[in-house]
Amino acid sequence: MRIVTSDIQLKTSGHSETVDITSSVEKNLRATGLKEGTANIFSVGSTAGLTTLEFEPGAVKDLTLMFEKLVPENGRYHHEDAWHDGNGYAHVRSALLKTSLSVPFSEGRLILGTWQQIVFLDFDNRPRKRKIVTQFIGE
């Protein structure tokens, strides 16, 4: 058993930009040489989130619209009272979607469905540099 910690660096434009990070996670997995185990993926910061999705434009748009319906960007947020930076909605969306995701791997490959990708959503209201930690535990 070994544990290997690496990361993925992203530049995003915010506003629920949805990035398919599957190939980046696979690349980091290959670099470890591990064959069987769990990939623990964690988005550092409180205005983004991680999940899996069929990464095609329609489903991406549907997910974005769902977040806009549930937690509107232009709603009234008390977080605004502290910071006045207009991203209260992003904090709520991130807390709802959460910043951790675990994906198993076997024979050196992530176990995912054919149409299931690992996606990062940046909910913030401005361009950001993001760090996503990828930690692989296995053998």
Next chain:
Amino acid sequence: MRIVTSDIQLKTSGHSETVDITSSVEKNLRATGLKEGTANIFSVGSTAGLTTLEFEPGAVKDLTLMFEKLVPENGRYHHEDAWHDGNGYAHVRSALLKTSLSVPFSEGRLILGTWQQIVFLDFDNRPRKRKIVTQFIGE
């Protein structure tokens, strides 16, 4: 420390059918002989999800109705433009609930509340055969 990968096979009818998989996870755990560690559970595919719930008919119905309220089955989804298979809602619900869940175990038993079960929700709009990966890391 060891890692053991196994799975659970299910036939589901979709439409948010909610399946209590606790005993199946426990069975796979016992087969490993591991006593202390983490069970990483992962649903393969992009139209289902995993969580914990008090598995009784009322709470199951309440959770199903919540998903219907937040992400209606008969809503307008752009995913439909790509596939015309009527399950756009299922992709959005799956991305919201997410397909991974981690549960600790100790003395060879999952650490769960008395009324806390591990449940699989199949959001798709047709019967499916499903594979849920159960991966146990521990000693």
Next chain:
Amino acid sequence: MRIVTSDIQLKTSGHSETVDITSSVEKNLRATGLKEGTANIFSVGSTAGLTTLEFEPGAVKDLTLMFEKLVPENGRYHHEDAWHDGNGYAHVRSALLKTSLSVPFSEGRLILGTWQQIVFLDFDNRPRKRKIVTQFIGE
């Protein structure tokens, strides 16, 4: 590689009380002596949840209000038919937010954003004693 299981004991007042448990998780981590790995955090019970959030009063209030909008405390819940204890909303919120969270650590410290805390939300409608399992896998 080692695995260490410990816990956090809390007394909460319910009604979406939001508790910053970051320092408690850090304390349990330090007690392990582990330097690099994953903290798997799990809330025992079916009426609470775990996530990350910028822990300041405004964002806490915003997240609480979102849950009240999506899953109102005074809504009609079928869970009520079984137990008549008025906390059907809490079960639905817990299933939506989920009770597991994984956070990586490195050099003996949790890898979190500057304004990203680990929070426990107790959705129940009465004071509770809570147990949160913290399990550290690493080396």
